[in-house]
Amino acid sequence: MWPQQTPSLTPGEQAVERFARDEPLKFATLTGAEIxxxxxxxxxxxxRTAQKLGFANVREMKACCASRVQEQADLQHVLQTRLEALRTHGTEDDGPSGESRTMTSVLTAAAGLVLGAESSIHWPAAAEAAAAIAAAPRAFIYGLGTAYCFAQYAELEFARIGIVSRGITGSGHTNAHAVFQIDAADAVLVLAPRVIFADVHRFIEAAARKGARVFVIAQASLPPQLHELGVLHLRMPSSGGGAATEAVPTVSLIDALVAEIATLQPERALDARAQAQAYRDEFSR
Known part of the structure; x- marks a missing residue:
């Protein structure tokens, strides 16, 4: 979250702070040396500017700038940004040419996001998420809009390793009913890969207040009040300004969690897979 009051800054620090405010997308996507x-x-x-503004490091300040861009971006702007990134990539001399250039550019950008997750995610928090989901009697996976498609995928994959899970979506009274059904012993995984909308924020806060372990997959920074409630953040690399969307790294992280949970309780995972395969065989006759 950007500081409400700007501390005393030197002229050089003011230039960095002004650049971050005026050009948040560029600030989020450039290296420290480029900034x-x-x-x-x-x-x-x-x-030094990042620390004076209250951020742990430059990476956290860049993530805040990325979340500011994402909060302001509507669907049309997101597509415009991707097309601009593809046009920029298309001016480069190396790589494939012709009809395949657009598709290979997107694949290259998506691979970069997946690799970027290695440095953006706090892996002890990810390990804690896997352990909590493995031990919980139920796992709720929440996603709004496109993120609900990811939640449905997670529900399917969790079920196939023996996790009692449920994908949920909605807002308003629908969210109220979903939170009503969550118990303190449950684990909640919230997928908000691009933006943490107000409805998503309210759901996270209400689920955490009930005592459930809540984990959030998101590019955007979590508000301090959610951290205070014990919510853990699995930060995704920023997709702002790039040719690829947040879809590939989100699904990849879900796959990583599934694999980690399976290693924690392999007998349960293998038994669930065997049962699922038995039903497949029965309905394939």
Whole structure:
């Protein structure tokens, strides 16, 4: 979250802060050295500015800028940004040419997002999420809009390793009913890969207040009040300004959680797979 009051900054630090405010997308997607070059400062000044503004490091400040862009972006703007990224990539001399260039550019960008998850995700929190889901009597997976498609995929994959799970979506009274059914012993996985909308925020907060373990997969930073409630953040790399969407890294992280849960309770996972296969065989006759 961007500080409400700007602390005392040197002229160089003011240049970095102004660049982040005026060009949040560029700030989020440039390296520290590139930001220093754009603002005519130094890497040390960029790092010092981030700390003075209350961020742990430059990466956290960049993530905040990315979330600001995503909060403001509607679907049309998202597509426009992707098309611009593809046009920029199309001016490069290397790589494939012709009809395949657009598709290979998207695949390359998607692979970059997956690889970027290695550094963006706090892996102890991911391991804690896997352990909590494995031990909970039920797992609820919440997603709004496109994220509900990811929630349905997670529900299917969790069920196939023996996890009693339920994919849920909605807002208003639908969310109220969903939270009503959640118990303190349950685990809740919230998928908000691009934006944490107000309805999603309210659902997270209400589920956490009931005592359930809540884990959020999101690019955007979590508000402090959610951290105070014990909500853990699995931060995805920013897809802002790129040719690929957040879909591939989100599904990849779900697959990673499924694999980790299966290793924690392999007998249950294998038994569930055997039962699922038995029903497949029966209905294939």
């Amino acid at each position: 220093a070059a754009r603002t005519e400062t130094s890497d040390a000044t960029v790092a």
